[in-house]
Structures are given as structure tokens and as C-alpha cells.
Amino acid sequence: FFESKGHTIVPSAPMVIKDDPTLMFTNAGMNQWKDIILGTREPEPRRRADSQKCLRVSGKHNDLEEVGHDTYHHTMFEMLGNWSFGDYFKEEAIDYAWEYLVNVLKLDPANLYATVFEGSDEENLGRDNEAAAIWAKHLPADHIINGNKHDNFWEMGETGPCGPCSEIHLDSRSDEEKAK
Helix, strand or coil: CCCHHHHCCCCCCCCCCCCCCCCEECCCCCCCHHHHHCCCCCCCCEEEEEEEEHHHHHHHEEEEEEHCCCCCCCEEEEEEEEECCCCHHHHHHHHHHHHHHHHHHCCHHHEEEEEECEEEHHEEEEHHHHHHHHCCCCCCCCHEEEHHHHHHHCCCCCCCCEEECCCCEECCHHHHHHCC
């Protein structure tokens, strides 16, 4: 799908990192693009897609303690990513996600929800109304949910690149469960 949208398909980087003393293991899909995100390497090609092998370790979203307690936290996982470095932005990213989920995977739009960053008064950050408006082209208002800074604000570390993000959720409960 993403190749048809002009993305170069790239292989997964190793899970054990050899050339970055700040990381021992790949714990996120963005790790192999860190130098591009920090502006120390030119982003060619500008559109990429990958399936990055990751090891669940500590960090901002430290959910290592959740491994083995539910059906979706595992020690190793693959993070799918489509990347645009200075090419397209939120509207195209959201539209591509929608097209892929609904037209390619044939997921029922009635079961899809999106989260957007709700803002943070203490950090003087506003709600991501831009993403909410784009999602509103695809979803009813009650399927666009505000998410807090922990869940819907991406940060590479204590300082550095950061910004609001959206997540897409599939409600896979039975009709009976949904009716409750």
C-alpha cells in the first residue's frame, strides 16, 4: 500500500543497536531515523515505510510490567511505520491511514476510533484541533477522543523533537458487549 503512495520500503534495523551509545536496544520504530529527526542526516528518500522489530524496555511509555498480564503486551513486537521527512504531514498521514484500514483491510468504519492530543494547560499546549478536524472527515465526533500527554504526545526524550500524535483504535467487542 505505502509503496503505491511513493514510499520506499526499508528493512527493519537490528534490535541490538551498535552505533548509538544512547540506546542498547531498539524500543521504537523511530530509532533508526533518529539522526534524520535530529537533523544530522539528510532524509533521502523522504517517504519510507517499514516493519521495525522492537524490544519492550523501559522509557516514557514504560509498560514492561504489563508483559504477560494481557493479550497485547509482549516482550518483542513489530512497529509498522510510514514516514514522511519534510514531504507530507497530518492530513495525508491521516487520509492514508484511513484508506489503508477501510479500503485495503476492509475494517468496518463504525468500529474505528481516533485519539487526538487534548492539550496541557500546565505546559501551555493547546488541543490538536488540526488533527481532530481532519479525523472529522472520516469519523463522527463521538469517535474522536481526547487523549492526554502521556498517550497522545510524542517525545524523543526529555528535550528534543516532540509533538502531538493520534492513535487509531479498533473496537473489536461483540455487538452484545457494545450494547451494554
